[in-house]
Amino acid sequence: MGDPVYRYMMIIVACVALLLGLQVPNFIDQYQKRVDAHLREVTVNLRPFQAIADKYFAGDLNKLIALHRGSLEKPLQEEGSALEQMLQRKLRFEADMAALQASLPTKAFRVLFNGDREMIDETLGQFSYNVPMNRDALLFGAGFAFSLLLMLEGLLALTRRLTRRLRATRGTA
Numbered sequence: 001m002g003d004p005v006y007r008y009m010m011i012i013v014a015c016v017a018l019l020l021g022l023q024v025p026n027f028i029d030q031y032q033k034r035v036d037a038h039l040r041e042v043t044v045n046l047r048p049f050q051a052i053a054d055k056y057f058a059g060d061l062n063k064l065i066a067l068h069r070g071s072l073e074k075p076l077q078e079e080g081s082a083l084e085q086m087l088q089r090k091l092r093f094e095a096d097m098a099a100l101q102a103s104l105p106t107k108a109f110r111v112l113f114n115g116d117r118e119m120i121d122e123t124l125g126q127f128s129y130n131v132p133m134n135r136d137a138l139l140f141g142a143g144f145a146f147s148l149l150l151m152l153e154g155l156l157a158l159t160r161r162l163t164r165r166l167r168a169t170r171g172t173a
Contacts, residue, residue, distance in 0.1 A: 013152060014145050021144025025137040026130060028107050031123045032100050035116065039093035046086055061087055092116065104136045 068080025
């Protein structure tokens with residue numbers, strides 16, 4: 001029938017894995033909202049500069065940046081650097097938002113292996129744990145729990161097999 005302690009431990013592992021798996025869609029959602037908020041903010045901050053670029057440079061912000069950087073005045077050069085940093089930040093957030101327009105597993109993989117470090121750190125710092133009860137979260141949580149249990153069972157089976165072989169080898173020697 002099996003060891004009751006073993007069964008209860010596997011139930012506890014399954015429950016913990018399910019709860020952890022439910023947090024992944026929650027984290028991805030909070031990450032995406034944070035990226036979107038920062039994108040909106042930097043877009044608003046760039047709006048006056050974009051209006052100047054529209055008026056004098058056919059909308060090319062890089063030409064406005066080059067004008068500032070090429071100035072003989074140090075404050076204007078530094079302003080050009082600051083403007084370039086804002087533009088790069090906007091482009092970074094736009095690329096991240098475009099990449100997040102995908103399925104949940106693709107988003108999770110993207111954030112885990114190629115997420116914006118600043119946004120990941122901010123999201124972790126402000127993360128609010130909750131248990132979302134939507135289809136994606138439940139499927140992801142169940143899949144995570146099942147995968148973890150399957151790996152754990154496989155490792156335990158491998159350990160038992162290796163232990164039996166070791167005992168058999170010692171017994172024949």
